[in-house]
Amino acid sequence: MKLSPSELEAYSENGFLIRRQVFHEQEVKAFRAAADSAAQTAKIMAASADARRYVLDGNLFADIGHTTVQFEHQENAGEIRVIEPVHDLHEQFMQLVHDPRLVSPMRQLVDSAEVALWTAKLNLKSSRVGSGFAWHQDTPYWVHDCDEAERLPNVMVNFDDSSVSNGCLNIVQGSHKLGMLPGCSDPRQLAGFYTDPAGFDASAQKPIEVPSGSVVFFHPLAVHGSMPNSSSKQRRGIILTYQPANRPTLKKKDIVNALG
Numbered sequence: 001m002k003l004s005p006s007e008l009e010a011y012s013e014n015g016f017l018i019r020r021q022v023f024h025e026q027e028v029k030a031f032r033a034a035a036d037s038a039a040q041t042a043k044i045m046a047a048s049a050d051a052r053r054y055v056l057d058g059n060l061f062a063d064i065g066h067t068t069v070q071f072e073h074q075e076n077a078g079e080i081r082v083i084e085p086v087h088d089l090h091e092q093f094m095q096l097v098h099d100p101r102l103v104s105p106m107r108q109l110v111d112s113a114e115v116a117l118w119t120a121k122l123n124l125k126s127s128r129v130g131s132g133f134a135w136h137q138d139t140p141y142w143v144h145d146c147d148e149a150e151r152l153p154n155v156m157v158n159f160d161d162s163s164v165s166n167g168c169l170n171i172v173q174g175s176h177k178l179g180m181l182p183g184c185s186d187p188r189q190l191a192g193f194y195t196d197p198a199g200f201d202a203s204a205q206k207p208i209e210v211p212s213g214s215v216v217f218f219h220p221l222a223v224h225g226s227m228p229n230s231s232s233k234q235r236r237g238i239i240l241t242y243q244p245a246n247r248p249t250l251k252k253k254d255i256v257n258a259l260g
């Protein structure tokens, strides 16, 4: 399960690395069911009296304890876009945190004998209504909570076949080498979190078009984003982010060392 020298070389050159169909069809079916069930749970949580609801750039968010649920824009506000963290909302996702197919490569990418979870985001993108995500790096979200934000590699597990038409992840090849880039300065409330397009070459973008069950490891400094889902097919996936062992998670601040 370890990454080969050529895979490690590709990751350090490109800022990402794809492994196709790592999870087989039965496992992927279970992930899809878990995603749908977590979304139902999150809807109930977001409607509860404990939820703190707010709107940023036209999108409804709800914070329930340490969990943040982000809904789709206005007219599709019944649909969930992101749940973070999601690993403790479903046993299937908790097991995935410890799966050696993710943990073994992560030990190499984090450069640590043992690793812990940093955060886990469920990214849902419903057919026709699923929104895009503008170009961004992850480090600006994390630098205030972690002294080593460059040591927080991601892995996205794709639950559906992912293509440009259903809004697959897009990564700008080599952009992780540019360091932390300036954010945008337009009137959007979250503008500062989106990378200013003047700072990188968007023509180097690579759409991660992969069959379900495939995984993509990517660097926290890699500029990435996605287009809206214009197809009749859903695009669901989870992004798990790891760190050296014995460090607290981003939001709940508990320690979730990976067993795999």
Ligand SMILES: O=C(O)CCC(=O)C(=O)O
Pocket (backbone or CB within 6 Å): 121, 123, 124, 132, 133, 138, 167, 168, 169, 224, 225, 226, 227, 239
């Ligand atoms: O779900 C997507 O479309 C992109 C996800 C992403 O870029 C992120 O969660 O950082």
